[in-house]
């Protein structure tokens with residue numbers, strides 16, 4: 001039978017990168033929908049503020065840098081023993097350095113290390129637990145920026161494209177193991193990450209609305225949770241065109257090189 005979405009009675013939700021932006025709002029929305037949530041990120045003070053926003057015991061915080069492989073495995077063990085079995089994992093950590101100079105250098109390495117390496121560090125200890133249990137749900141946050149290369153975001157687009165391919169590939173195996181695999185591809189959402197952008201962001205969405213759409217998607221078996229629809233389809237169609245059209249249209253639409 002196809003894996004089903006996890007429910008609060010199955011265990012706890014784990015949200016990574018929950019100290020701000022999309023992750024923070026997803027934590028609060030999951031609590032509203034009946035989940036107990038283990039949340040992790042690096043900034044302890046931001047996590048403490050978030051914990052205080054929910055009734056006692058509904059949000060448990062874990063300080064974690066996901067680029068630390070051993071620490072990530074240790075936090076998963078702690079959540080499982082202190083909070084309960086992880087039924088739903090929302091792997092949301094991500095970073096982007098707009099206008100990075102040089103175009104490809106240390107910042108590109110760091111972006112791939114956090115976005116791709118960090119996700120692997122989370123999946124490596126988590127998946128065997130869920131596979132052994134024969135149930136669970138994992139949603140990895142990629143981006144519509146992973147559909148194709150966009151100007152000024154080479155490492156970010158590469159990391160998100162890799163995450164989409166990673167999740168697509170994993171789904172073939174996890175389907176047979178009872179584990180629901182999903183990928184989340186938001187367009188522009190107003191968060192500290194996009195506050196750094198100095199260009200117009202089409203169809204910009206507020207983070208609480210994004211969190212609601214994500215949580216609606218988490219309650220389905222749909223592989224891809226992507227929004228807003230206009231942005232998603234525009235980019236999906238553009239990436240199916242011959243490259244000469246793609247480069248011309250995207251340059252015109254974005255103003256080209258950044």
Ligand SMILES: NC(=O)c1ccc[n+]([C@@H]2O[C@H](COP(=O)([O-])OP(=O)(O)OC[C@H]3O[C@@H](n4cnc5c(N)ncnc54)[C@H](OP(=O)(O)O)[C@@H]3O)[C@@H](O)[C@H]2O)c1
Nearest residue numbers: 017019020021022041042043065066094143188189191193
């Ligand atoms: N905003 C958008 O328009 C948009 C669109 C598509 C996809 N996304 C994706 O959505 C996700 C959330 O981004 P956001 O926009 O909400 O940005 P954000 O507010 O900057 O959130 C990023 C989160 O990741 C955490 N984080 C960063 N590096 C980390 C590390 N090494 N270890 C552990 N936690 C780390 C941050 O917390 P600490 O600093 O406390 O560690 C923070 O909680 C990212 O994957 C992003 O790529 C965003």
